[in-house]
Amino acid sequence: MTSLRKYVLITGCSAGGIGAGLAEVFREKGYHVFATLRNPSKLPQTLSKVSNVTPLTLDVLSSESIAAAVKTVSQETGGRLDVLVNNSGQTYIMPALDVDLNKARNLFDLNFFAPLAMIQAFAPLLIEARGIIVNQSSAAAYVPMSFSSVYNGSKAALTMATDTWGRELQPLGVRTLTLITTGVKTHAFDNIERPKVPESSYYYVIRDYIVRMSDGRLQEGAPDTRTYALKVVGAVQKGTTGEIWVGKDASINHWALRLLPSSVFDLVLDGFLKVSGELAKVAESMKSRR
Template structure:
């Protein structure tokens, strides 16, 4: 594809399969006038987005060589422009009692939910620095609370949150921001509802409760499109309709809490009190401001 002179802000989104969060985010960014590059393992599966004029690419996030090929494709498409937004949405769920997990699945969950995100950030950093762009990480309330039977998924999201908090501080001198979306209950294809306890499980006496838990995140879940409208509004404009109580809270946010029960967990966990504090302390302690003020920056 030849280079273009497209002047729109650009966003690359992973995990855009139909029916999921990424698909709705792609549609909403497109509705807001951005140049959207949507990915899935097979671009043919997201023809619904291509029909809207959205550029679709094949990408397997946990394949390092495939990530590099995607970067080359995106770089060529953008020409001399940088990438304004990278949305790391692709993820994998795993709802199994902690003492009954299969280590191969544990490793694959972390491969997709954490290591692939790190690889995407590393690979696309040159384009993000060029645009002084924003990395958007799709996190989860599961990384904040002990969501029973989800220990592995919870841990992968907690690791993503911690990685992103540190990354935010380290990239600030280069003008790149990192926003973590702490997602509550949202309609999503990530929830696997076909799981059952293994024979002889310690939790057999509460098997019916376990099966309820497997589907729990989808109970009264926020519709994908409503979630996408709120998240995109906050990512692009720093505010959301229901946050009218804080009209001064503008600019690129560190954390965005959205989805069913996310506001309650935000309140109970004290997320309103400490966001950004330790980042400022680390910046001062280790003099990261010297990078920003270095000649040529």
């Protein structure tokens, strides 16, 4: 008896990104891939008009768009989906005191509520296939990187929720896997909105440092999307559940976070980010305000 073809839907498959890398590797492993993205023109040529790939326009913030995707996938697969990869997401760099609350809410919509909406919509197909949900989180869920509190919070929420959803879905035959991603070499920072720290900000004195956080330097030395995707797809095929740390120095970061005292870990983190010296400048500038 031949096994059923396996199907995977991946959000955020723009060229040069993690989603596109995952789509390529899933396709190579024999899956039929629904490569989704909001702007179809950003789909890489390697995923356009090739076998085993169905490009889909999908806005994960639109319930109507999600419903249309469910209908298309259900028709093409006979009502089943083996893997749902919630990969779409965005970062936001800004001191908490200067955060635009509308932007913050929008970020939570994209990074947290959109994956939940996708899970709710595709649940019947995943249950039919006894499938797996793969949610794209970040080491930022555990590492308190300064000036990224909204992003960190959204990923922390997603990480905890995915663990909880996994427990709820287990009796229905659906697994969950959380990707605790560190650095990966992508185009993510190419079009990111640079932080514009207002002149009235307490942190205006270190505005250049805050802007540099969005220039992609944290990706230096990181693996490419294919290397990353091979590990993730391998974990999916092995039936891995829970969390996996993937990306630049992922294992080292994971064990350091678990084993080092928080004070020591903070020193290691500061050695990498050099933030304590910048915060000292802020403290010094406060003296002139008094």
